[in-house]
Amino acid sequence: MSFRSPWTTHVETLRFEMLDPKYVREHEAEVRKALLDCKSKVDLSLYLDLERRRRDLMISADKRKARLNQASEEMSKLKKEGKDITEYRGKLSELSNEIKEMDGEIGAVEKDFRDIELQICNLPHESVPVGGEEANQEIRKVGEPKKFGFKPKPHEELGVALGILDFEKAAKVSGARFFSLWGLGAKLERALVNFMLDTNTQKGYQEMVVPHLVNYQSMEMSGQFPKFIEQAFAIERDNFYLIPTSEVSLANLHRGETFPVGSLPKKYASFTPCYRREAGSYGKDTKGLIRLHQFNKVEMFQFVEPEKSMAALEQLTGDAEDILRKLGLPYRVVALATGDKSFSSVKTYDLEVWLPSQNTYREISSCSNCTDFQARRGGIKFKREGGVKPEFVHTLNGSGLAVGRTWLAILENYQQADGSVVIPEVLRSYMGGLDVLKPFKPA
């Protein structure tokens, strides 16, 4: 069973440059530095070389095509006049074959060019700190970590003791890095999902239900492929991929479309499970709900006008923060450095929630401005008032929030000495008025 090659469906007629080749040509040094900052291994010289060759080939092929088109027209006239065209035909056959050969060559160069293009990350915004993970910048801390009069337990201990969390039985069903929630644990998960969606929709995000199985093009458009193909679960037989985040589905809803005047911004929120192979992370976060093959997430997504995207990132991040604030969970906002930001984004803020058992902050949301990166890959444009040419939209995404990690953060931050867990105020109406989770059996 082999994968269908990408770009074979009817929607995929439009192919836009990932980066404007002219811009790259004229700002080579700048692009080189940006790629270096992102720890990109892309060979820009090869990119430029292929771009040059493609252009040269196209120019000479176009000249020949123009000649052939002219000749064809004359041929048509001659035939109408009833003249013999056999000799003429022979000559054109030669030219036609020559063109076919050149087109083949162009196709090959084009493919190499595109292969490289797809590996180029989005270039970081000027406000992004330069460097690797160590250069990440804490922007603000919100909420005081609670002082416990006892040694706070990790969530997996609390959850199992409460009889609401299990890994062993889930491992029997699937394997490592899967979990199951029982009773009030499952209800708490659902309460969180509902709370998050309600909070988001109140802010103008439209609630969505979207596919979890997507095709190659969707993964490529959002920037997952080709670079992170080994991180995706694949349904080979049917050429589907399981989404690692519903960002993929939301981003692709409008692939190949042009938004009419006045229809931006578009704001969506969707709840889906997320599936990740976590290849190469063996041994990391092996305990608990932190790193799993399947977890739930509420995702926010926006399509906006280019000049508004940086402000929208601040707003989107604020929307995610609001959920943490309402839940009373201490967190901090971190601006990711050039080498740590996501592939598709120019700037990413991570929200990190306080985990008492680990005595540290852990990622619970990631908010990114992808500018026109995804829009170019997916051909998504919009028309302005006074309508000149359609322009590429900017896209943003952010978790609002990762549900599993919120679930565990609540257990850890709201635990009491006896192993019970207080339900945050805002969730109680979603929990049928329940205010505290108590162990089934006294500990």
Place this chain on the structure above:
RNA sequence: GGAGAGAUGGCAGAGUGGUCGAAUGCGUCUGACUCGAAAUCAGAUUUACGAGCAAUCGUAACGGGGGUUCGAAUCCCUCUCUCUCCGCCA
């Protein structure tokens, strides 16, 4: 899963091998008429890439890919999607 029909510009809808980037209608925009509007009349109205300071010019595109041909929206193969009927099913 089986049988059939279809995919053309913003929309509707012609076009079955040769000035077809594509008739016609609708929509939209501009101009004329009008005090203004409606109606009417005239004109304009796709996108991508390349060349050029620019006007402009060239090339490509009629769901995607491939083939036949000097020449393809039109013929052939293939894939995808949509619709109808049957079967199955939450």
